[in-house]
Amino acid sequence: MSMSEKKLRDVLGEDYEKVKPYLHHYNGKAESVKPVAKSITIYYIARAADRLTIRTEGEDDIILSEIVRRTVPTIIFRKLKAVYLRMFMELARLQWAKHEGAIKGVWFPDVNFINSCSLAVGLVAEKGAMLGRCMKCPVDVLMGATSAREEYNLVSRFVGDAAYALSSDFEKRLGIAVDEVSHTTIMLTGGEKEARVGERTGGVYSMAFVPPGTLFVGKVVLFMPSPPELLYSLWLLSRPIRAGARTSVQGTLEVVPVALIGDLYEVGTAYEASERAYGKADLAEAKEVVLKYVESEAYSSGSGVVKIDERTLGELAKLDVLDGELVKELWESAKKYVDGVVDYVGVGKTKAKKGS
Ligand SMILES: [Zn+2]
Numbered sequence: 001m002s003m004s005e006k007k008l009r010d011v012l013g014e015d016y017e018k019v020k021p022y023l024h025h026y027n028g029k030a031e032s033v034k035p036v037a038k039s040i041t042i043y044y045i046a047r048a049a050d051r052l053t054i055r056t057e058g059e060d061d062i063i064l065s066e067i068v069r070r071t072v073p074t075i076i077f078r079k080l081k082a083v084y085l086r087m088f089m090e091l092a093r094l095q096w097a098k099h100e101g102a103i104k105g106v107w108f109p110d111v112n113f114i115n116s117c118s119l120a121v122g123l124v125a126e127k128g129a130m131l132g133r134c135m136k137c138p139v140d141v142l143m144g145a146t147s148a149r150e151e152y153n154l155v156s157r158f159v160g161d162a163a164y165a166l167s168s169d170f171e172k173r174l175g176i177a178v179d180e181v182s183h184t185t186i187m188l189t190g191g192e193k194e195a196r197v198g199e200r201t202g203g204v205y206s207m208a209f210v211p212p213g214t215l216f217v218g219k220v221v222l223f224m225p226s227p228p229e230l231l232y233s234l235w236l237l238s239r240p241i242r243a244g245a246r247t248s249v250q251g252t253l254e255v256v257p258v259a260l261i262g263d264l265y266e267v268g269t270a271y272e273a274s275e276r277a278y279g280k281a282d283l284a285e286a287k288e289v290v291l292k293y294v295e296s297e298a299y300s301s302g303s304g305v306v307k308i309d310e311r312t313l314g315e316l317a318k319l320d321v322l323d324g325e326l327v328k329e330l331w332e333s334a335k336k337y338v339d340g341v342v343d344y345v346g347v348g349k350t351k352a353k354k355g356s
Pocket of ligand 1: 139
C-alpha cells in the first residue's frame with residue numbers, strides 16, 4: 001500500500017474501502033489513460049468569512065442565479081477553479097523548493113518547473129499573468145493544460161459546478177471617486193491608455209457585497225483520480241480560499257467539504273442541492289440537507305455517500321503536504337500519466353524514430 005493510500009485510509013477511515021474502486025492507477029502506458037467511468041464527487045459548503053465581492057466576469061460586481069424563484073449570488077466554477085489552480089501551483093512550488101533534487105533526478109530531468117510552469121508570485125510579468133505551463137507537473141496533469149511546446153494536451157480532470165448562495169442578501173454600495181488633482185469626481189476609466197484618448201467618466205461607482213456568514217453550496221468532480229490526487233484535492237478543498245476580487249482585502253471563504261461519493265458518473269448538481277438548502281443560515285443544518293439530497297441522488301452502483309466529519313477534517317488538517325514520500329507519489333503519478341498520454345498520442349514514437 002502506497003503512502004497516499006495509507007493517508008487516505010487515515011482520513012476516510014473504513015469508508016476508504018468503498019471509495020477505493022473509483023481511484024485510478026496510472027502506469028505510463030496508453031491503456032491507463034483511456035477514459036473509464038470512475039469519478040469522485042465532492043460536495044462542500046463555503047461560508048463567507050467577511051464581506052465578499054464576487055467580481056468575476058459580467059457587467060456587474062456580482063453574478064446572480066435563480067434558485068427556487070429567488071435571485072442568489074453565485075460564484076462560477078471558472079472562478080473557483082482559478083483559485084484552486086493557484087493554490088495547487090503554490091503548493092507544487094513549495095514541494096519543488098523542498099524536493100527539487102529528488103523530483104528532477106528521478107522523474108523530470110528535463111523540466112525546470114520554476115521557470116517553465118509558473119503563475120506564482122515573483123515570476124509573473126504582470127499580476128495574474130501566466131508564463132506558461134510545463135505540461136508535466138501534478139497541477140497541469142490534474143487541472144489540465146495546453147502548450148505550444150508540446151504535441152499533446154492535458155484534459156482537466158478537476159471539474160465542477162458553480163457555488164450558489166443559500167440567501168438572496170447582498171448589499172450594493174455606492175461610492176464616489178475623487179480626482180486627487182482637481183478634487184472633482186471625474187475619473188478615467190482605463191488608466192493611461194484611455195487617458196491618451198481623453199475618455200472620461202463620472203466618478204460614481206457601485207460595488208456589490210455578499211454579507212459575512214452567507215453560505216454557498218458547491219461541488220467538485222474528479223475524474224479518474226489517482227490516490228495522491230484525491231488526497232491532495234481533499235486537502236485543497238478543506239482550506240480557506242480567497243474568492244473575492246484579487247486586490248481586495250476581503251473575500252475569504254471558509255470551505256468545508258461535507259460528502260464524497262465514488263461512482264461511475266458524477267452525482268447530482270450543486271444547483272439542486274442549494275435549492276433544497278435555500279434559506280439555511282446555520283452550517284450544520286445546511287450540511288444535513290445537502291447530505292440528505294446527495295443520498296437521494298447517489299446511484300446504487302457506487303460507494304454510497306461518505307460523510308466528511310470533524311474527525312476526517314482533523315486528519316486533513318494534520319496532513320504534511322510536503323512529506324517526501326507523498327510528494328514523490330504525487331509527482332510520480334503525474335509522470336506516469338504524461339507517459340501514458342504520450343504513448344497514447346504516439347508522439348513519443350515519432351520522436352524516437354526521428355532520433356534513431
Ligand atoms: Zn506544470
